[in-house]
Amino acid sequence: MHPFYGFQPPILSVLRVLRGGDVAEGWRFVRFAFLLIAFSVALTVEFVAQTPQRGAQPPTAPGAPPDGRGGRGGRGGRGGVQVMTLTSSAWPDGGQMPIKYSQAGEEASPPLAWSNVPEGVASFVLIVHDVDAAIGNGTDDLLHWMLWNIPATTTSLAEHVPVASQLPDGTRQISATSPGYRGPGALSSGPAHHYVFELFALDSTLDVPAVGASPPQTRAAIVAAMAGHVRGKAAYVGLFKRQP
Numbered sequence: 001m002h003p004f005y006g007f008q009p010p011i012l013s014v015l016r017v018l019r020g021g022d023v024a025e026g027w028r029f030v031r032f033a034f035l036l037i038a039f040s041v042a043l044t045v046e047f048v049a050q051t052p053q054r055g056a057q058p059p060t061a062p063g064a065p066p067d068g069r070g071g072r073g074g075r076g077g078r079g080g081v082q083v084m085t086l087t088s089s090a091w092p093d094g095g096q097m098p099i100k101y102s103q104a105g106e107e108a109s110p111p112l113a114w115s116n117v118p119e120g121v122a123s124f125v126l127i128v129h130d131v132d133a134a135i136g137n138g139t140d141d142l143l144h145w146m147l148w149n150i151p152a153t154t155t156s157l158a159e160h161v162p163v164a165s166q167l168p169d170g171t172r173q174i175s176a177t178s179p180g181y182r183g184p185g186a187l188s189s190g191p192a193h194h195y196v197f198e199l200f201a202l203d204s205t206l207d208v209p210a211v212g213a214s215p216p217q218t219r220a221a222i223v224a225a226m227a228g229h230v231r232g233k234a235a236y237v238g239l240f241k242r243q244p
Contacts, residue, residue, distance in 0.1 A: 082118040089111050094238075109145065115155065127219075147161075161180065195239070202229045203229050
């Protein structure tokens, strides 16, 4: 027998009852039919609401970053490190450094300027190193200049910064051999070395003395103290090797 054999919609039963004259019984069927319809609609709406839509993002756990992407981490999940601009009027980025700024010349520190600084900066750190000169066990390179606690209002360094462990504005500095800038000095017998000037914008100052430890130890202490405080960064490269 067909499964729907003998099935009659409730409305037909209602009409038969009404034609038979039992109005009360007919209205009971009408109310039952409307209740059945309302119940069916409620179930349908609930099902649609709980069914994930195509292309919709899955729900995230409480406290998780939106879109399932992790934050930068540390210090309340602030935004990422901003790219700043570092320039020098002495040579183009990636170009040959003039002899004036080298050990073969005056060994004057070069003029530098920076822009696109993020908000909330408290100080700057400048690290200049020869990435082609490995020292120690080969995992470190030669430090040519490091300045920290450069005031947040500073946007440039003039040529020929004085040699002193601490400058009048509070800036501290060292190099591998002195409390000041050390110029490039790659030998003429080899390829030109890459001298990288890296500028960091920090949301704090660094309580690291410029004296009392070796340059590698001081550099390591500065890098460790910078962790979690970098808000912006820029880099500039100069090439140099001595003339024969």
